[in-house]
Amino acid sequence: MTVEDLRELAEKEQARQAEYEHRILYCSSAGCVSSGCDAVKNELKKAIGELGLSKKCEMIGTGCLGLCGEGPLVFVHSDPTLYQHVDATVARRIVEEHIGQGKKVKENEIDLNDPFFASQKKIVLENMGKINAESIEEYIAADGYEALAKALTEMVPEEVISEIRKAGLRGRGGAGYPTGLKWDIVRKGVADQKYIVCNADEGDPGAFMDRSVLEGDPHRVLEGMAIAGYAVGANQGFIYVRAEYPLAIDRLKTAIKQAERFGLLGNGIFESHFNFRIDIRIGAGAFVCGEETALLRSVMGRRGRPKVRPPYPSEKGLWDKPTVINNVETYANVAPILRNGSGWFAAIGTQKSPGTKVFAIAGNVKRPGLIEVPMGIALRKIVFDIGGGTPEGTTFKAAQAGGPSGGCIPTEHLDIPVDYESLQTVGAMMGSGGMIVIDNTSNMVEVAKYFSEFCMDESCGKCIPCRVGTKHIYMMLDKIVKGEATENDFELLKELCVMVKETSLCGLGQSAPNGVLSTVRFFKDEYLSKLKKSSEGNTHLNESSSVPVVKEA
Amino acid sequence: MSVITFTIDGEQYSAKEGDTILQVARDNKIPIPTLCYLEGLSTFGACRLCVVEIEGSQKLFPACTTKPTESMIVHTNTVKLKKYRKMxxxxxxxxxxxxxxxxxxxxHCELQDLAYEVELxxxxFPYLFPKKSLDATHKDFVIDRNRCVLCTRCVRVCHEVEAAxxxxxxxxxxxxxxxxxxxxPWGTSPSCTSCGKCVRVCPTGALFDKGAAVGEMQKESGFIKFIVNARNKHEWVRTAHEEE
Incomplete structure (x- = not known):
């Protein structure tokens, strides 16, 4: 394939789409699949056939349409209308009334001017609700593989990296390490073989950003990885995706096959000397394999256990070769940056955290779903404008950002800008983009207990602070919840949390106590109200008083 | 080969390129407690006992894997580190x-020594009293998982030195x-060469020689029968039962 071939394909596909007066897109992501979009799809198909509209109207499955709580969702593209809670009856009405007679089905229509849509800025999710998730032609028609073509035919690897650096793209997996810098280290590494790895082992409870991207727009990730491969001099990529995402795995497999067939992966891409292939590795259900060193070991077929860094994967990764490892969303940002230029990207978001961030909003919120917002947006806007606030009769209490490793942000910090640095100041973190909204019906000690149980179960057991520490943290929280703990226990809990945070080997252990520490910081009263009164004088355990406390009878 | 000069606990030391902080400390008799580390095996960095503070960083670093850089200032024995090690x-x-x-x-147990060293x-914390198993199926050795601290010295010595x-x-x-x-069961392991290296490197009593534990001595009274029979009947024959 040449660049001309690519453009010709794009035009052909655009012309094909233009033949249809209407395009009906139903959401085919896992959320809508589970709420019954298959029945909707069948009814749409049947109705289009029966009414003889198949020349006029095309029906396709697309990526996540965002409002996951209101599914199944159907989007009529030509006359932009989004329908919620679509079942077979509504599906038939959409075809009969909207397509057939030009009358919208008012009962199920969602207002597209709602702040849910207006406050968003779509880069990573730009193709959701636009293209068929399983068609490479449609991806190409939406400027797909244009960026790869540009990189291979017009740019040298150094220029690609310099564009990414100028754009200021930072790792979307949570830590926010500058992507260009990482690529540059790998490019400069001297080795006969280098690797590109995509971390799709999204494991935070309530997070589904990466899954949605892989399900809705898999080619975008492949393109980003291929560009990374070209930039650093790697010819092999691996996508490590968790086994719990069967639909994402299916779509990825389809996408890789299509890209290979079109010559967009494989040897001599765009008639250059660049070869690149991508293989899928499926995770076996360990949260810790989302940690990069554990993930790499798992890719190599070893036990998924983190190891001490340095050396970093960019120096010694897979089979001790320089390896780029980035998150799904990071790769998904690469193609738009090359297409639109680093200046365009750097102008979005904040100076230190440019671009957008995808969040999965879940929990006690009216409109749970998948959103993409510019960095630096106020947390309040995410929770109230986009998420619609907490359900009727309840009040907002906290937003839990960053998964089990993150922290709870209370009402008084609602105006905090959502970017890497700001979130850290309140003991939370960006994480991969899970955001759980908590209302006043939840008890924060129990929230902390839930997350600490998760961390305990997912500890790999390698280092002592995490292996034994998370167990004791969980047991102490359980004791507090049951009302059996004393102030001594509470003091010891805090001491233990700080120790586990500071001494653990990998990110899992280092962040496991965050849930406790942030709730202790902002919701101390909820802890204190559950404590038993201990006898006077025994309230503090410190270095000098390491003598067993004897309770008075 | 370049030489790196850096500071540990206020004194200047020099290190060869590639040395870790722990190696330099050991060479200079600066005590840093360790458990999973064993000279001759790969470093594992898991027990976290050897963590040290390095000026200019908020994080703690395991001395066994961290290499000093020029003018680095290392503290090995601060109040915080002592507290964490004890914990x-x-x-x-x-x-x-x-x-x-x-x-x-x-x-002569390393865990016991450590407990003395950190003044435990x-x-x-409540004792977890786990239900762990003991495997005495091997002809020469026993593994008692109740005493295991998961330092993986046995795993590493078997893989790296014995290659089994x-x-x-x-x-x-x-x-x-x-x-x-x-x-x-260990006794049925086809890969075990019975070299005993794992038993030697184990820091606790989790791996030990058979016959070394309390209560392991078995008395054999069957020989009396043999002697009595021989004396009375002049039959110098052992029965199958007696031979066991």
Missing amino acids: IVELLASEGNHQCAVCVVNG DHVR HVWDIAGRGIDCEIIADLNQ
Whole structure:
């Protein structure tokens, strides 16, 4: 394939789409699949056939349409209308009334001017609700593989990296390490073989950003990885995706096959000397394999256990070769940056955290779903404008950002800008983009207990602070919840949390106590109200008083 | 080869390129407690006892894997580090079933030494009393998982030195356990060469020689029958039962 071939394909596909007066897109992501979009799809198909509209109207499955709580969702593209809670009856009405007679089905229509849509800025999710998730032609028609073509035919690897650096793209997996810098280290590494790895082992409870991207727009990730491969001099990529995402795995497999067939992966891409292939590795259900060193070991077929860094994967990764490892969303940002230029990207978001961030909003919120917002947006806007606030009769209490490793942000910090640095100041973190909204019906000690149980179960057991520490943290929280703990226990809990945070080997252990520490910081009263009164004088355990406390009878 | 000069606890030391902070400290008799580290094996960096503070960084670094850089200032024995080390040993004590009084290595156990070193006089965390198994199927050795601290010295020595790779870890988190081959009785392990290296490197009494434990001596009274029979009947024959 040449660049001309690519453009010709794009035009052909655009012309094909233009033949249809209407395009009906139903959401085919896992959320809508589970709420019954298959029945909707069948009814749409049947109705289009029966009414003889198949020349006029095309029906396709697309990526996540965002409002996951209101599914199944159907989007009529030509006359932009989004329908919620679509079942077979509504599906038939959409075809009969909207397509057939030009009358919208008012009962199920969602207002597209709602702040849910207006406050968003779509880069990573730009193709959701636009293209068929399983068609490479449609991806190409939406400027797909244009960026790869540009990189291979017009740019040298150094220029690609310099564009990414100028754009200021930072790792979307949570830590926010500058992507260009990482690529540059790998490019400069001297080795006969280098690797590109995509971390799709999204494991935070309530997070589904990466899954949605892989399900809705898999080619975008492949393109980003291929560009990374070209930039650093790697010819092999691996996508490590968790086994719990069967639909994402299916779509990825389809996408890789299509890209290979079109010559967009494989040897001599765009008639250059660049070869690149991508293989899928499926995770076996360990949260810790989302940690990069554990993930790499798992890719190599070893036990998924983190190891001490340095050396970093960019120096010694897979089979001790320089390896780029980035998150799904990071790769998904690469193609738009090359297409639109680093200046365009750097102008979005904040100076230190440019671009957008995808969040999965879940929990006690009216409109749970998948959103993409510019960095630096106020947390309040995410929770109230986009998420619609907490359900009727309840009040907002906290937003839990960053998964089990993150922290709870209370009402008084609602105006905090959502970017890497700001979130850290309140003991939370960006994480991969899970955001759980908590209302006043939840008890924060129990929230902390839930997350600490998760961390305990997912500890790999390698280092002592995490292996034994998370167990004791969980047991102490359980004791507090049951009302059996004393102030001594509470003091010891805090001491233990700080120790586990500071001494653990990998990110899992280092962040496991965050849930406790942030709730202790902002919701101390909820802890204190559950404590038993201990006898006077025994309230503090410190270095000098390491003598067993004897309770008075 | 370039030489790096850096500071440990206020004194200047020089290191060869590639040396770790721990190696330099050991060479200069600066005590840094370790458990999973063993000279000659690969570094594992898991016990976290050797963590040190480095000026200019908020993080703590394991001395066993961290290499000094020029003018680095290292602290090995601050109040915070002492507190954390003590807590780590405390966590270990609560994790296993460590009963020194009836243990084969009582008095020469690295975990016991560590407890003395960090002045562990009591354990504030509840003992977990895990139900761990003991495997005495091997003809020469025993593994008692109740005393295991999961330092993986046995796993590493078997893989790296003996090249048999009998040992591995199963389970995760608090349920981690050392297993032989694919979790089968040690005595039936086809890969074990019975070299005993794992037993020598184990810091606790988890791996030990058979015949060394309290209560392991077995009395054999069958010989009396043999002697009496021989004397009375002049039949110098052992029965199958007596030969056992």
